Amino acid sequence: MICYAGIDLGGTKSEAQLFDASWRLVDRQRLATPDTYEALVDVVSGQVKWSLQRAGKAIPVGVGAPGMIDTRGHAFTANLPAMGKPLPADIKASAGHQVAYINDCRALALSEAVFGVGQGHSTVMSLIIGTGVGGGVAYDGHLRSGPSSCGGEFGHIAAAVASVQENGLSLYRCGCGRIGCVETYLAGPGLVRMARDLTGKVMTTQEIGAKKNQSGPARDAWSVWLDITANLLISLIHSVDPDVIALGGGLSKISGVADDLKNHVSKKQLPGFGLPDIVLAAGGDASGARGAALAAAQETGYV
Template identity: 65%
Template sequence: MAAAGIDLGGTKSEVQLFDADWRLLDKRRDATPDTYDALVAMLADQVRWVVDRAGGSIPVGVGAAGLVDPDGNAFTANLPAKGRPLPADIAAAADHPITYVNDCRALALSEAAFGAGRGHSTVMSLILGTGVGGGIAFDGQLRPGPVGTGGEFGHTPASAAVVSAHALPIHTCGCGRMGCVETYIAGPGLTRMARDLTGRDWTPETLAAARASDAGAARVWDVWLAMTGDLLLSLVQTVDPDVIVLGGGLSRVPNVTDDLDRALRQSQIAGFGAPPIVLAEGGDASGARGAALAAMNASREGPRDD
């Protein structure tokens, strides 16, 4: 059976059609509109287009940042949909069912099946980009819980030890809480932390490039590693994954997996190891393919009794 996935971002939305062997057959990209009604119309049009290309009804998944609350309303910062029933409205406008999944969870699912997590039972993704999020695939499946916030790693508290040791300010997160780890280790958080520690303006890219030659940049990078290492330790102690798959813009920093491996091992209880930290292999295809796989799995399981 064919399946389709939509990778919905703040600037673009790409729908991809896959055959039964997960080969990419066709794709279409559109700019993400800046109003809710236009967003729903564009996504519904993408759903109708891909169903037409497939020649009939197929599983269709939509992967996007953020959450859906128990009432079916979107909780997202990068789309004009906060507090609106986006999944239901897409399905109604397209006259076709969809499966809506967090984009970080979609990445975990895709990498577990086709990428760096192949052959592993428990695959954890960690996305370090504009925000911080993740997902966990158990035996190739997502296991959503009753609350729906599993994988929101960026909205766990930042390491108190690191905050205290470096006298870091505590900032308000986009979620409304204070002191989330995302406010320190996501791209914008790293830039702000660099300003707090050095008084200078750095981008993540310039900071990473200068860390071997500039003492201020090296200090900021060490603090970032300590903070991220403590987050990784919390995740490893809770889940004990076989592998951690890294994605997002900060995953492109040279040698970042080696640096994070050292940071995790330094945080770990003496005498215990750590799972490998590897880069995602799927690139730009992972989001749409993971959403398609989530939709395929949902179609096989049938409707859930919530």
């Protein structure tokens, strides 16, 4: 029996996933993300309708998507053709059904908190490093929202001055309009650019990951990446003090990244104080959709 639906809406594909009462994945539908706003609303609202049809009844439906929704209900996102548009309201109107619309990194934090590496812990943080950088925090199995809607926008925290100065880094303008955000160094495109500027070598993130333990330009670039990421993690730990940090995104697939980060973070922590566990997210590709579905179920009082 289908009880919950989550839609993982990304820049290239939109995948609806259906879950039974035990949160097992029972069906999925993957469609390409269109490049116009009207078509985007059609695709996502169509997947909401497909989910309801497959369930044969009204069920909670959540959408996890990149970017944020501002105080007017308008999307702020570089990865979807929806900038400035009332995407959540238009999906609901077109589907004729209530939809919970949350940031995909927050969805991963919630999914990991309840179903993944955060089980048994109170405060669970996600840090997703891929084409961008984002995250979220779940408290006792729930996300909290505040007046700014920006909680979890870790990619737009300024890079530590010590990291920038000591490594002789340039300042880059971020997609958000500000200068010096950690995303401009840590995200995949940022790492590639930083590696080129530091070493004169053009390397992909995979090449850097594969050669990070051999002396040479890849290791040099990786050690600066670790320094900036560890400083970000220390700032987050000193702000939030989570029990566990779940890493996700394309760069989390680099072999040994969690251990490398643990090692660097422990060197930066104040002597005599503890640290959260830093581990890879467990949910894989299902995390975003399952987290969005759970947020919808929580909003509507199903769980």
